[in-house]
Amino acid sequence: MAFDIFGFSFGKKNDQETKNLESSxxxxxxxxxxxxxxxxxxxxxxxxxxxxxxxxDENQLIGQYRGMALHPEVDSAIEDIVNESIVMGxxxxxxxxxxxxxxxxxxxxxxxxxxxxxxxxxxxxxxxxHEIFRRWYIDSKIYYYKEIDKENPAKGLVSLIPVDPIKxxxxxxxxxxxxxxxxxxxxxxxxxxxxxxVYADTDKEALYPTTPSGYKFTIDSITxxxxxxxxxVTKRVIGYLQKAIRPLNMLRQIEDAVVIYRISRAP
Numbered sequence: 001m002a003f004d005i006f007g008f009s010f011g012k013k014n015d016q017e018t019k020n021l022e023s024s025x026x027x028x029x030x031x032x033x034x035x036x037x038x039x040x041x042x043x044x045x046x047x048x049x050x051x052x053x054x055x056x057d058e059n060q061l062i063g064q065y066r067g068m069a070l071h072p073e074v075d076s077a078i079e080d081i082v083n084e085s086i087v088m089g090x091x092x093x094x095x096x097x098x099x100x101x102x103x104x105x106x107x108x109x110x111x112x113x114x115x116x117x118x119x120x121x122x123x124x125x126x127x128x129x130h131e132i133f134r135r136w137y138i139d140s141k142i143y144y145y146k147e148i149d150k151e152n153p154a155k156g157l158v159s160l161i162p163v164d165p166i167k168x169x170x171x172x173x174x175x176x177x178x179x180x181x182x183x184x185x186x187x188x189x190x191x192x193x194x195x196x197x198v199y200a201d202t203d204k205e206a207l208y209p210t211t212p213s214g215y216k217f218t219i220d221s222i223t224x225x226x227x228x229x230x231x232x233v234t235k236r237v238i239g240y241l242q243k244a245i246r247p248l249n250m251l252r253q254i255e256d257a258v259v260i261y262r263i264s265r266a267p
Contacts, residue, residue, distance in 0.1 A: 033230045033235065034170070034224075034226055034230070034237070035058075035141065035170065035226055035230065035235070035236060035237035036170045036171065036172045036195070037169060037170070037171050037172070038171075038172045038173075038174060039171075039172075039173060039174070040173075040174050040175070040176055057236075058169075058236055058237075059166045061236075061238070061239075062139050062140070062165060062166055062239075063166075064245070065138050065139060065140065065239050065241045066138060066139070068241055068244065068245070068248055069138045069241070071248060073248075073251065074241070074244060074248060077244075078134065078137065078138065081137065082130055082133055082134050082137065083130075085133060086129050086130055086133055092126060093120075093126065094125070094126065094129045095120075095125070095129075097112070097113060097116045099112060099113070115156070118156070118157070119157065119160070122157060122159060122160045123160055135162075136225065136227075137227075137239075137240060138239065138241065139165050139239065140165075140226060140227040140229070140237055140238060140239025140240065140241075141165045141224070141225065141226040141227065141237055142162070142165065142224075142225050143162070143163040143164075143165055143168050143197075143222055143223065143224055144160045144161065144162055144163065144222070144223040145160070145161040145162075145163055145217070145221065145222055146160060146220075146221055146222070146223060147159045147160070147161060160223070163199065163222070167199055167200060167201045168197055168198065168199045168200075168217075168222070169197065169198050170195070170196075170197055170222075170224060171195070171196055171197070171198050172193065172194070172195045173193070173194045173195075173196075174190060174192075174193055174194075175190075175191045175192040175193075175194070176188040176189060176190055176191055177189060177191040195219045196216050196217060196218055196219055197216070197217040197218075197219070197221075197222045197224075198213075198214045198215070198216060198217075199214050199215045199217060200212065200213070200214030200215070201214075227239050227240060229242070
């Protein structure tokens with residue numbers, strides 16, 4: 001029996017386990033609302049799309065959010081939001097896990113509490129919670145690579161490595177196959193759904209740049225959390241600073257107009 005954890009497989013898979021990985025054949029294509037890039041591949045109806053343009057637009061949007069955070073008024077508002085969100089308790093812990101209303105044995109709850117505290121230690125959340133929350137709030141998403149000891153996987157997580165959201169994307173590949181239903185009509189059914197992450201750093205100034213195709217990571221080796229706000233048209237995750245783009249542009253125009261007015265009236 002194979003044991004999979006965080007992208008590593010220990011043991012040998014049998015045919016039955018391989019079949020269980022495939023989803024049931026359904027005619028409905030699942031629509032992701034988590035910023036995942038979806039494309040179809042395989043089968044008679046297989047297609048392939050170039051989503052590099054969408055990635056470039058999303059990266060520009062994240063860059064715009066980061067540029068907005070440098071503006072004094074926006075930076076002050078972000079600091080107020082972060083300070084109101086991160087509040088230390090009497091035990092100097094900003095967040096806690098409450099399993100009082102969870103129907104689990106006490107032994108299982110103890111293990112969950114232990115692992116939860118271990119993750120907080122890996123993140124150094126008590127000291128870096130302000131930085132982590134601010135980075136997630138500005139970028140609208142956050143990624144962490146989960147590293148384990150391949151020699152001894154029973155140790156669990158060894159470290160959590162933050163990943164720049166500009167360099168990593170979540171991808172969903174859907175394989176379809178045609179099937180004949182009642183009435184002789186041929187309908188494409190979803191045969192298999194594969195989700196993974198693609199990491200690509202094509203910056204020429206990077207110390208170790210990757211190829212344009214990047215590296216492929218399994219779905220359980222990356223922790224991904226987005227803002228929860230998704231554009232219904234483009235299905236792209238947008239941040240909380242999206243609503244501040246227009247007011248900030250108006251403020252900049254007013255400031256520029258005041259400077260020009262004062263210079264012209266100076267004589």
